[in-house]
Amino acid sequence: MKNRERLLKEGGEDWEGRSLLLDLVELAIRVSDPRSVIKRTVMLDERHIIVAGEHIPIRNIENIYVVGAGKASGAMAEALEEVLGEFVTDGAVCVQKGTSSMFSVKRIRLFEADHPIPGEENIRGAEEVARLAEAAEENDLLICLISGGGSAMLTLPVEGLELQDIQEITAALLKSGVDISKVNTVRRHLSRLKGGLLAKLAYPARVVSLIVSDIVGDRLEDVASGPTAPDPTTFSDAINILKRYRLWERCGSRVKARLTAGVEGKVEETPKPNDPVFRRVQNFLVATNREACTAVANEAARRGLNSFILTTHMEGEAREVGYLVAGVARSIALNQEPLKRPALIVMGGETTVTMSEDAGRGGRNQELALSAALKIAGLKGVFVVSFGTDGVDGVSYAAGALVDGNTVKKGDVHGVRAEDYLQRHDTTSFFEKIGDGLIVTGPTGTNVNDVLILAAL
16 A cells, blocks of 8 residues: 555544554455465466366367456466466466556566557457467367456457447446446447357367456456356347436447347347357356455454454445445444444445546545545544555546545545535545545556445444
8 A cells, every 4th residue: 555654644543443444455455466366276287287176187288378358367367377387378468558567477468458448459459369269279278367347458349340439338338327237238249259259269179267356246247248258138138228328329320230230130149158159168256355355354353343244245326335334334333233342344346426527536435435424524433444456446546545533524624525525526636635535556456346344443
């Protein structure tokens, strides 16, 4: 954490409570480190590659190709290459722009890609992923490294669509407050690689996917839009989502034509669960939000706090979730329910923000935290911290924010009203103006969704 000392200094007499919470933030990120999970999952002996306990005889493999995309995929590639070494024939992995220098690889090529709105570089990387998948033959092994952020990074529009079409529909969906599952339903039906189509390209090669999940419920079809997973959704589902959120009329003509052609049966659907292309595909979840939340709750208990995980399926509008969380915190602080102090509750998942046209800088975690701050104002020893394990929260440089009973008061002292900044989705500016609250880690190289911690100490 780049600004830990600043956050402790600003905590005043509450610095011990802040120190505990910041320790737990760092723990959640550390236990989700892709390097360690890959090395626990993939091993090598004299005759086998061992993946999640399954032994694959080396003598049966002619080539090993490595492909992938996502915020954790660079670290995954580095660790996998350390394990397999010269057995890797070639590789192409799309990583977050500005992070490739963080990883040391020789045989696997890293392609930087924009997120969340894809750019030209995304297509170049995705084309290399597609080329290797197509090159894989029956006696080859294709290892796919998949993590959150891969939907944008692995952008390869279907024939008839252009990058601009994907950029426009992605931006519209993200601004509308649509949950990620629905966003991915649309994206899967506009892509040459998503929704099981990467597995289809590789068939009949053996495919092993190692997946770091950033999806509530760990649905395989939604992590990076499921390039090696069956797609249970349809073209009709995609159109219905766009109509429900009043985006259909704003879609470009090429997007409309593609989705309509799918409904009419003029273009093939994405492969479904019973498709033969999945007979030689194995998908392994190697890191999840639940594991991060469990580590936080267990460590809090070890330090003497009454702790538990409330949910790892946290969803909804960020500010509304913030109000709910603050209500739980107030209940603990004032009524000793549902836990007695010192108490700590952990939640995991991902909220959304419905953006306005005049929106400022911020993200779902900062918005959640600031809305909670309004409801815990004046309470001593009460904290709420919400952060993205990838280190990036919305359109800001922060991972999230830490608030306490003094946060709103600090805004008043500096002449800034928390309500105003929350209303215009300008939460980063609020925390900057009070000089406190932002959690800054930089890109962490992992992504297992968001973690929220509330504490009454």
